[in-house]
Amino acid sequence: xxxxKLRLPKRKPFTHIAEAYPGTFSTGEGMxxxxxxxxxxxxxxxxxxGICRISYGITADLMRAxxxxxxxxxxxxxxxxxxxxxxxxxxxxxxxxxxxEKLREVMVRLALFGYxxxxxxxxxxxxxxGHPEMGYLRGRYTQxxxxxxxxxxxxxGIEMFPCIQTLGHLRQILSHPNYSHLQxxxxxxxxxxxxxxxxxxxxxxxAARPYKSDRIHLGLDETWGLSQGKAFVRNTxxxxxxxxxxxxxxxxxxxxxxxLKPMMWGDIVIGxxxxxxxxxxxxxxxxxxxxxxxxxxxxxxPEYYRTTIHQYRSMGFEPLVAPGLWSWGRLWGSQEITxxxxxxxxxxxxxxxxxxxxxxxxxxxxxxxxxxxxxxxIAQFADDCWLTEPDRENTALTVEAICGTPLEIYxxxxxxxxxxxxxxxxxxYRTNMGxxxxxxxxxxxxxxxxxxxxxxxxxxxxxxxxxxRASHRSSPSDRKLFDYVIKLSGVIARKVDLHNRARMAYQGxxxxxxxxxxxxxxxxxxxxxxxxxxxxxxxxxERKPFGxxxxxxxxxGQLVRLEEMKRRIDSYLSGRDQNIxxxxxxxxxxxxxxxRCKTRYGQVxxxxxxx
Numbered sequence: 001x002x003x004x005k006l007r008l009p010k011r012k013p014f015t016h017i018a019e020a021y022p023g024t025f026s027t028g029e030g031m032x033x034x035x036x037x038x039x040x041x042x043x044x045x046x047x048x049x050g051i052c053r054i055s056y057g058i059t060a061d062l063m064r065a066x067x068x069x070x071x072x073x074x075x076x077x078x079x080x081x082x083x084x085x086x087x088x089x090x091x092x093x094x095x096x097x098x099x100x101e102k103l104r105e106v107m108v109r110l111a112l113f114g115y116x117x118x119x120x121x122x123x124x125x126x127x128x129x130g131h132p133e134m135g136y137l138r139g140r141y142t143q144x145x146x147x148x149x150x151x152x153x154x155x156x157g158i159e160m161f162p163c164i165q166t167l168g169h170l171r172q173i174l175s176h177p178n179y180s181h182l183q184x185x186x187x188x189x190x191x192x193x194x195x196x197x198x199x200x201x202x203x204x205x206x207a208a209r210p211y212k213s214d215r216i217h218l219g220l221d222e223t224w225g226l227s228q229g230k231a232f233v234r235n236t237x238x239x240x241x242x243x244x245x246x247x248x249x250x251x252x253x254x255x256x257x258x259x260l261k262p263m264m265w266g267d268i269v270i271g272x273x274x275x276x277x278x279x280x281x282x283x284x285x286x287x288x289x290x291x292x293x294x295x296x297x298x299x300x301x302p303e304y305y306r307t308t309i310h311q312y313r314s315m316g317f318e319p320l321v322a323p324g325l326w327s328w329g330r331l332w333g334s335q336e337i338t339x340x341x342x343x344x345x346x347x348x349x350x351x352x353x354x355x356x357x358x359x360x361x362x363x364x365x366x367x368x369x370x371x372x373x374x375x376x377x378i379a380q381f382a383d384d385c386w387l388t389e390p391d392r393e394n395t396a397l398t399v400e401a402i403c404g405t406p407l408e409i410y411x412x413x414x415x416x417x418x419x420x421x422x423x424x425x426x427x428x429y430r431t432n433m434g435x436x437x438x439x440x441x442x443x444x445x446x447x448x449x450x451x452x453x454x455x456x457x458x459x460x461x462x463x464x465x466x467x468x469r470a471s472h473r474s475s476p477s478d479r480k481l482f483d484y485v486i487k488l489s490g491v492i493a494r495k496v497d498l499h500n501r502a503r504m505a506y507q508g509x510x511x512x513x514x515x516x517x518x519x520x521x522x523x524x525x526x527x528x529x530x531x532x533x534x535x536x537x538x539x540x541x542e543r544k545p546f547g548x549x550x551x552x553x554x555x556x557g558q559l560v561r562l563e564e565m566k567r568r569i570d571s572y573l574s575g576r577d578q579n580i581x582x583x584x585x586x587x588x589x590x591x592x593x594x595x596r597c598k599t600r601y602g603q604v605x606x607x608x609x610x611x
Contacts, residue, residue, distance in 0.1 A: 005030030042080030059157030060116035067112030083385035085356035087117030095547040096367030097139035111156035113382035119163035139546035146210035162207035165219035185229035221265035252287035263291035297324025328362035333374035346384035404475025445499030464489035
């Protein structure tokens with residue numbers, strides 16, 4: 001906002017806002033603000049006679065007003081939210097747990113975007129008294145950390161609540177010897193073991209304790225293999241849905257006793273995860289006070305969302321909708337792939353009068369993508385919750401005002417995942433080139449052989465140069481972030497053609513080319529080490545240290561294999577080795593083409609998170 005600062009009251013949360021945005025807000029000087037509550041949701045801003053007046057319904061509405069003042073400047077404007085519940089779920093189980101101090105910074109931004117709910121997805125990464133294996137060496141949150149985060153969030157108008165698992169997705173804790181007797185399979189609890197239920201009571205009690213909210217998210221998604229592992233009884237007819245139904249009712253009754261309002265992912269109930277949908281009789285027996293969450297991250301067709309909302313309603317449930325923010329399994333959050341599903345989902349939800357939405361931010365495969373890479377999608381979802389017709393230009397203004405970096409700069413690095421010339425196919429098939437190139441074994445070239453007759457170095461050099469130029473427009477607070485991206489794009493550009501060049505030179509008897517490649521490998525190795533260090537800087541800024549060892553092992557594997565590649569080439573050139581067997585192996589493209597993906601795997605990809 002240009003011009004004079006706005007003077008805010010000298011109390012929390014305004015002091016947090018003024019500290020974060022000293023160029024716009026102050027608690028000691030500037031244009032006077034008159035802030036007052038009103039009836040009804042939303043806010044109104046008016047400026048007259050040197051006073052900025054803000055009337056608002058709830059604290060979260062006031063925070064949204066301040067965020068829009070950052071983006072638009074003083075003037076006259078107002079908004080009423082389309083969604084009453086506007087939440088973000090942050091994966092804190094897939095290898096990375098955000099540091100509390102970083103979460104506070106994130107919460108200020110979420111509040112200014114207009115969020116009023118936040119949950120941390122914790123399978124085992126929260127403290128459970130009497131169960132020291134829960135989150136052991138995984139960065140679990142302590143009860144004290146969660147209490148303090150809850151208090152901080154409440155001051156910003158954000159309701160925090162626990163988000164756990166109470167049947168499936170418990171691979172980490174079930175891998176410990178002291179809990180192996182609770183396994184049905186490696187991820188799912190055994191409902192035929194009595195001790196399972198005392199363990200669940202401990203989990204729910206400790207998960208809920210730090211929060212003022214009476215909400216609790218019980219998970220219950222993707223419970224594949226339920227009652228078909230160690231719980232299976234030979235020669236006895238089973239219907240896993242009956243066991244699932246009994247368990248959901250047991251959990252609901254436990255929550256009632258504890259004064260909690262439960263919610264759950266609804267995929268098993270409607271048959272969305274490759275399982276058979278509940279019968280009408282089974283659906284009738286589901287607890288009426290269980291909030292069902294309709295998640296989907298894949299479908300571009302609006303009518304699918306409309307039909308499924310009606311399916312939930314036919315079962316007697318008004319669903320909470322949960323689109324996906326595409327940051328998982330990637331090196332950088334993808335706004336393009338998020339746009340292929342989430343806005344369609346949210347538009348239908350608004351048209352259908354849905355009042356609650358939760359954006360999911362998963363971190364599958366190691367939390368490789370920095371949190372900040374997803375700020376455009378975070379901001380866009382907030383607008384989708386607030387506005388009947390979201391204005392993407394205003395979203396861009398809001399991102400830059402709140403985060404300091406232009407939206408288009410945040411989204412630029414996702415081009416590293418695109419195959420040149422494929423256009424919409426990169427989005428339709430969720431192309432992930434950058435990750436494939438970075439972690440591909442340089443000597444085996446398992447991924448590289450899929451593009452063996454194509455030279456891609458120039459394409460990725462252009463992206464690397466674009467990232468370098470654009471990084472100068474990033475916020476000072478994002479300089480480490482874009483230093484990492486510069487190094488990442490440089491490594492990808494240098495490594496993309498390495499295997500194919502070397503194998504072609506070997507097969508063609510081009511010794512001078514092999515000598516040049518061998519001489520260049522140490523440069524790639526140095527770049528990889530610099531990238532690992534830069535990634536570590538981002539990790540330590542955003543997350544607790546636990547989990548980075550997994551990514552370091554990936555980097556370490558690359559460094560060792562690059563050294564081995566050089567050794568093998570040099571041994572061949574010197575005559576110590578007569579051949580390089582890896583380069584003689586006939587190429588097999590183990591990943592299907594886009595056309596085969598559509599016919600053979602499209603349905604699987606659209607129906608499951610594949611977490």
